[in-house]
Amino acid sequence: xxxxxxxxxxxxxxxxxxxxxxxxxxxxxxxxxxxxxxxxxxxxxxxxxxxxxxxxxxxxxxxxxxxxxxxxxxxxxxxxxxxxxxxxxxxxxxxxxxxxxxxxxxxxxxxxxxxxxxxxxxxxxxxxxxxxxxxxxxxxxxxxxxxxxxxxxxxxxxxxxxxxxxxxxxxxxxxxxxxxxxxxxxxxxxxxxxxxxxxxxxxxxxxxxxxxxxxx
Amino acid sequence: xxxxxxxxxxxxxxxxxxxxxxxxxxxxxxxxxxxxxxxxxxxxxxxxxxxxxxxxxxxxxxxxxxxxxxxxxxxxxxxxxxxxxxxxxxxxxxxxxxxxxxxxxxxxxxxxxxxxxxxxxxxxxxxxxxxxxxxxxxxxxxxxxxxxxxxxxxxxxxxxxxxxxxxxxxxxxxxxxxxxxxxxxxxxxxxxxxxxxxxxxxxxxxxxxxxxxxxx
DNA sequence: GTCTGAGGCAAACGATCGTTTGAATCGTAC
DNA sequence: GTACGATTCAAACGATCGTTTGCCTCAGAC
Numbered sequence: 001x002x003x004x005x006x007x008x009x010x011x012x013x014x015x016x017x018x019x020x021x022x023x024x025x026x027x028x029x030x031x032x033x034x035x036x037x038x039x040x041x042x043x044x045x046x047x048x049x050x051x052x053x054x055x056x057x058x059x060x061x062x063x064x065x066x067x068x069x070x071x072x073x074x075x076x077x078x079x080x081x082x083x084x085x086x087x088x089x090x091x092x093x094x095x096x097x098x099x100x101x102x103x104x105x106x107x108x109x110x111x112x113x114x115x116x117x118x119x120x121x122x123x124x125x126x127x128x129x130x131x132x133x134x135x136x137x138x139x140x141x142x143x144x145x146x147x148x149x150x151x152x153x154x155x156x157x158x159x160x161x162x163x164x165x166x167x168x169x170x171x172x173x174x175x176x177x178x179x180x181x182x183x184x185x186x187x188x189x190x191x192x193x194x195x196x197x198x199x200x201x202x203x204x205x206x207x208x209x210x211x212x213x214x215x216x
Numbered sequence: 217x218x219x220x221x222x223x224x225x226x227x228x229x230x231x232x233x234x235x236x237x238x239x240x241x242x243x244x245x246x247x248x249x250x251x252x253x254x255x256x257x258x259x260x261x262x263x264x265x266x267x268x269x270x271x272x273x274x275x276x277x278x279x280x281x282x283x284x285x286x287x288x289x290x291x292x293x294x295x296x297x298x299x300x301x302x303x304x305x306x307x308x309x310x311x312x313x314x315x316x317x318x319x320x321x322x323x324x325x326x327x328x329x330x331x332x333x334x335x336x337x338x339x340x341x342x343x344x345x346x347x348x349x350x351x352x353x354x355x356x357x358x359x360x361x362x363x364x365x366x367x368x369x370x371x372x373x374x375x376x377x378x379x380x381x382x383x384x385x386x387x388x389x390x391x392x393x394x395x396x397x398x399x400x401x402x403x404x405x406x407x408x409x410x411x412x413x414x415x416x417x418x419x420x421x422x423x424x425x426x427x428x429x430x431x432x
Numbered sequence: 433g434t435c436t437g438a439g440g441c442a443a444a445c446g447a448t449c450g451t452t453t454g455a456a457t458c459g460t461a462c
Numbered sequence: 463g464t465a466c467g468a469t470t471c472a473a474a475c476g477a478t479c480g481t482t483t484g485c486c487t488c489a490g491a492c
Contacts, residue, residue: 030479031481047439121340124341124393161400189377200430201382
């Protein structure tokens with residue numbers, strides 16, 4: 001029910017593939033299912049993309065740059081304030097998590113929610129088709145690493161690696177299955193309100209990051 | 217290279233299925249691959265289990281009771297000390313996370329590591345075959361909920377639901393791909409040392425749980 | 433008009449999937 | 463030895479998979 005009903009064949013395939021890959025995974029999705037939902041011919045996917053694997057790659061290439069550019073842009077803004085105004089831990093967390101959580105809960109664009117669901121799925125699975133996606137997100141995390149380190153200078157690098165990994169795990173499961181927290185909390189937690197989820201996660205992670213370094 | 221080379225056909229199928237389901241997922245695993253790795257005939261899986269879905273269920277039924285019984289047993293121990301000695305937050309976290317993390321890194325039993333990898337994968341994916349597994353782990357989390365609530369009495373139920381969900385996300389990604397943190401940290405974090413991972417996660421989560429409740 | 437190339441189409445390719453069949457093989461009780 | 467239930471086996475079933483083929487349509491160049 002989008003305003004544009006005259007999408008190109010390529011985009012219709014991408015939309016359908018995005019939804020089905022996110023819901024059923026790579027192996028659980030058939031090209032006949034994709035082309036059936038897209039309303040196009042089966043051979044069109046090979047004509048426009050070449051193969052199923054290439055289609056999968058095209059699905060995530062379409063959006064991955066946008067979300068990570070937004071995260072890095074927010075980080076750049078924080079660092080551009082100069083060394084006399086170092087960003088707070090909460091600000092770095094906001095830049096790291098905010099774009100991801102907000103895009104995964106956009107009510108006006110179901111495509112982004114599905115894409116983020118796909119990202120969360122790939123982040124949790126060691127599948128072979130998903131390595132390039134994981135690498136891109138890992139590079140963003142690596143860019144954030146020194147900013148986090150400056151915001152919590154009492155941590156050793158090793159401690160920060162652990163805690164950043166814990167944080168990524170929380171973020172991944174949030175976007176991989178946004179409805180789950182709402183179901184488990186019997187509706188107390190509203191997963192369709194990204195700002196509330198973000199507020200809770202930032203407070204939780206900030207105190208976690210500020211925890212003392214393990215002694216032993 | 218196990219000491220027992222004389223395993224039954226049923227167990228050989230379960231071992232091979234556990235490894236392949238954990239690595240490639242349900243749809244990415246073929247029964248021919250399972251029986252090939254197990255060294256048994258293809259029809260044996262239908263003779264002993266009935267179907268591929270039933271085999272998948274048998275794989276996780278074999279171990280799921282053990283790990284969750286251990287977690288609940290630890291919780292019972294803590295609560296048996298009586299209301300005058302309430303368990304600390306760190307103790308509840310230890311009971312909740314310890315058995316899972318330790319089993320997922322056992323050096324003497326690769327089967328447990330693979331099983332935990334499968335659990336982590338299912339915990340992150342909304343696949344249809346994995347609902348019973350997720351429900352079992354969710355019931356355990358529900359049992360832990362009041363213990364957590366007593367350990368951090370300043371939290372509203374809603375806050376605890378959020379933070380418990382964040383914690384489960386961290387735990388799931390840890391066991392779904394144990395090697396990832398070691399790779400990303402360039403070897404600084406040793407994922408084959410469950411006690412160290414547990415120590416870091418308990419400290420991180422404890423401070424996160426103790427964070428104040430969001431104001432707005 | 434004719435030619436051209438991009439794109440859409442039905443149909444089929446060989447491979448692999450989960451599942452089923454029916455006979456061969458085994459140990460064991462009689 | 464014989465009968466019998468339990469297990470294993472090779473072979474095939476129909477369905478579905480990703481991929482390819484060849485032909486059709488059609489808008490723009492000349």
